[in-house]
Amino acid sequence: MSIVKRFSSNPLISPANVKPSSPEFEVLCSFNPGATLYNGKPLLLVRVAERPIPEKGYVSTGILDEKSGEVKVFRVRLDDPYLKASDPRLFEYRGETFVTSISHIRAATSKDGIHFTISDKPTLAPQGAYETYGIEDPRITKFDDTYYVSYSAISAKGVATSLSRTKDFVDFERLGVMFAPDNKDIAIFPEKIGGRYYAFHRPSLKHLGMPSLWLASSENLLDWGHHQFLIGPRSGMWDCERVGCGAAPIKTSEGWLELYHASDKNTRYCTGAILLDLNEPWKVIARSETPFLFPEAPYELHGFMPNIIFHSGLIDKGDGTLDLFYGGADEFTCAANVSIKEILATLK
Amino acid sequence: MSIVKRFSSNPLISPANVKPSSPEFEVLCSFNPGATLYNGKPLLLVRVAERPIPEKGYVSTGILDEKSGEVKVFRVRLDDPYLKASDPRLFEYRGETFVTSISHIRAATSKDGIHFTISDKPTLAPQGAYETYGIEDPRITKFDDTYYVSYSAISAKGVATSLSRTKDFVDFERLGVMFAPDNKDIAIFPEKIGGRYYAFHRPSLKHLGMPSLWLASSENLLDWGHHQFLIGPRSGMWDCERVGCGAAPIKTSEGWLELYHASDKNTRYCTGAILLDLNEPWKVIARSETPFLFPEAPYELHGFMPNIIFHSGLIDKGDGTLDLFYGGADEFTCAANVSIKEILATLK
Numbered sequence: 001m002s003i004v005k006r007f008s009s010n011p012l013i014s015p016a017n018v019k020p021s022s023p024e025f026e027v028l029c030s031f032n033p034g035a036t037l038y039n040g041k042p043l044l045l046v047r048v049a050e051r052p053i054p055e056k057g058y059v060s061t062g063i064l065d066e067k068s069g070e071v072k073v074f075r076v077r078l079d080d081p082y083l084k085a086s087d088p089r090l091f092e093y094r095g096e097t098f099v100t101s102i103s104h105i106r107a108a109t110s111k112d113g114i115h116f117t118i119s120d121k122p123t124l125a126p127q128g129a130y131e132t133y134g135i136e137d138p139r140i141t142k143f144d145d146t147y148y149v150s151y152s153a154i155s156a157k158g159v160a161t162s163l164s165r166t167k168d169f170v171d172f173e174r175l176g177v178m179f180a181p182d183n184k185d186i187a188i189f190p191e192k193i194g195g196r197y198y199a200f201h202r203p204s205l206k207h208l209g210m211p212s213l214w215l216a217s218s219e220n221l222l223d224w225g226h227h228q229f230l231i232g233p234r235s236g237m238w239d240c241e242r243v244g245c246g247a248a249p250i251k252t253s254e255g256w257l258e259l260y261h262a263s264d265k266n267t268r269y270c271t272g273a274i275l276l277d278l279n280e281p282w283k284v285i286a287r288s289e290t291p292f293l294f295p296e297a298p299y300e301l302h303g304f305m306p307n308i309i310f311h312s313g314l315i316d317k318g319d320g321t322l323d324l325f326y327g328g329a330d331e332f333t334c335a336a337n338v339s340i341k342e343i344l345a346t347l348k
Numbered sequence: 349m350s351i352v353k354r355f356s357s358n359p360l361i362s363p364a365n366v367k368p369s370s371p372e373f374e375v376l377c378s379f380n381p382g383a384t385l386y387n388g389k390p391l392l393l394v395r396v397a398e399r400p401i402p403e404k405g406y407v408s409t410g411i412l413d414e415k416s417g418e419v420k421v422f423r424v425r426l427d428d429p430y431l432k433a434s435d436p437r438l439f440e441y442r443g444e445t446f447v448t449s450i451s452h453i454r455a456a457t458s459k460d461g462i463h464f465t466i467s468d469k470p471t472l473a474p475q476g477a478y479e480t481y482g483i484e485d486p487r488i489t490k491f492d493d494t495y496y497v498s499y500s501a502i503s504a505k506g507v508a509t510s511l512s513r514t515k516d517f518v519d520f521e522r523l524g525v526m527f528a529p530d531n532k533d534i535a536i537f538p539e540k541i542g543g544r545y546y547a548f549h550r551p552s553l554k555h556l557g558m559p560s561l562w563l564a565s566s567e568n569l570l571d572w573g574h575h576q577f578l579i580g581p582r583s584g585m586w587d588c589e590r591v592g593c594g595a596a597p598i599k600t601s602e603g604w605l606e607l608y609h610a611s612d613k614n615t616r617y618c619t620g621a622i623l624l625d626l627n628e629p630w631k632v633i634a635r636s637e638t639p640f641l642f643p644e645a646p647y648e649l650h651g652f653m654p655n656i657i658f659h660s661g662l663i664d665k666g667d668g669t670l671d672l673f674y675g676g677a678d679e680f681t682c683a684a685n686v687s688i689k690e691i692l693a694t695l696k
Binding site: 154228 | 443445447477478481502503504505506507508524525526527528529530531549551552553554555556557560562564565566567568570571572573574575576577580583
């Protein structure tokens with residue numbers, strides 16, 4: 001029996017119900033949300049992926065024009081000899097690689113915690129040299145009255161990881177690139193341990209090794225060091241291809257509980273758990289043998305990329321349960337509730 | 349006319365003259381040195397690459413055994429069905445990638461600054477989980493009486509970058525992983541700018557972008573942030589494939605002078621220069637149109653990897669000239685002298 005209870009309101013947000021950021025674009029996906037409580041109510045930061053409305057005979061994408069700050073349509077004729085287009089997510093033109101969609105981040109709010117309304121405008125839009133191909137997969141961690149939002153920043157310079165902070169989800173202060181590229185999936189622990197901040201990160205490796213979960217620490221949230229390998233893929237298991245963090249971890253009496261995402265050789269993405277030592281979070285106490293959340297519902301099995309659950313947001317309900325927010329099939333924003341005790345029981 | 353004067357004693361160190369670290373190994377290459385003055389005399393930290401003495405019918409490498417601290421021979425029969433070996437530098441066994449050689453770091457000293465004698469034992473040997481496949485390409489920066497050595501740390505976890513420090517080149521204190529993998533070619537600026545330390549780094553990108561030179565800064569040399577893209581490859585030029593730093597930059601009245609390495613589509617590695625603003629080192633003032641140091645001598649044209657000059661060490665002679673130390677053909681340690689004024693003149 002599954003220990004998770006999916007929201008009956010799933011999918012919470014579908015791309016069909018999201019207004020494009022300009023009339024030239026259409027929304028492909030609204031997914032992979034960060035989550036927090038804001039003024040006592042749930043607030044999601046949803047990744048919205050858009051592409052120019054297709055035009056016959058062309059491949060196209062949106063690219064941020066750094067100077068004007070506007071996302072502009074970039075079109076190439078399909079018969080252009082300098083075009084190489086085989087992967088639906090990428091194309092190459094004159095030796096440069098482009099992504100066929102561009103993402104921004106949009107807030108979604110809820111009065112009842114069950115039904116969500118997404119803003120009809122970008123909340124955090126790409127800006128500057130490291131975000132020309134978009135910003136993706138935000139996570140949120142609150143310190144005092146300030147919300148820190150970490151996300152992937154995509155450009156021709158690589159897949160970087162950036163940090164912004166806000167008090168009101170209207171004005172954001174950009175704090176620069178956190179980790180050297182390529183990297184993604186950053187989640188900052190909600191409190192200091194031994195006087196230092198901690199964060200998960202997920203380097204993308206070119207030469208040796210597999211996509212794995214790493215830990216780093218910091219004195220000031222801006223400069224990071226003491227990088228340590230935490231867990232990697234396990235051969236023959238549900239997490240044999242790649243692992244990365246979900247949302248920021250939850251503090252429990254038994255340790256830091258992190259609900260992480262992983263995929264197998266069929267690009268099936270599921271959610272499992274690790275338990276880390278409270279004082280020495282680089283020590284892994286336990287790890288899921290099987291995922292507790294895996295694609296079953298139609299909005300997880302079918303969509304932009306089928307068979308994917310990508311958990312990235314979490315709200316502690318304060319009643320021993322967690323609301324997990326996740327991307328379904330790389331297209332929808334979804335949620336499920338799970339008891340902390342029941343997750344911990346799977347780790348015995 | 350070339351502005352560089354190669355040492356008549358080149359190659360300074362050849363692998364044939366380097367004693368293996370154990371009788372089971374042979375030295376393939378002694379190259380890519382870091383350089384500094386120690387007690388007023390030049391000291392190089394040379395990368396020594398070794399492999400097990402070949403045995404017919406086997407592919408083999410050395411791997412650090414983390415617990416014993418010893419480098420042990422790992423052999424696989426060529427007819428083993430789980431072996432994939434096509435690249436002479438790598439092989440794959442049971443899904444894991446191995447490097448066919450393992451490097452450590454060895455000091456070389458000189459009384460006359462022209463002839464060098466290399467230690468017959470490792471000075472800094474691989475240690476711990478991030479160095480099981482070896483340590484490579486050190487750079488040295490001195491602060492007060494302490495020498496900081498940054499180098500690539502290779503393991504099944506990826507290509508990481510590590511920092512150690514020493515006062516005597518005998519005892520080293522390990523300071524951990526500096527940047528998230530994959531990364532390499534780290535050189536720390538010799539003084540603080542605006543209260544912060546600065547370092548070059550060279551991320552290896554998996555998805556988008558090309559191997560480029562980045563800048564990061566730090567308050568304490570351990571935690572790094574404010575990552576900024578500095579320069580990338582230039583299409584159709586001598587540096588069109590990859591760029592990375594050489595040694596730490598030299599402070600001149602016109603700016604920070606960095607002698608960087610770059611390669612073209614034929615994997616020809618040369619050395620050129622960039623000039624960075626003294627107070628805002630993320631601002632590039634000038635860049636070489638052509639390299640001033642490129643493979644010409646036999647020990648640069650022929651060797652383990654032909655047609656390579658990889659500059660990584662530098663000693664300021666104090667007379668307006670620099671001794672550049674570099675790897676020739678990925679096999680030899682070499683040096684050349686160049687006038688700062690003449691390099692700056694190429695940047696007008």
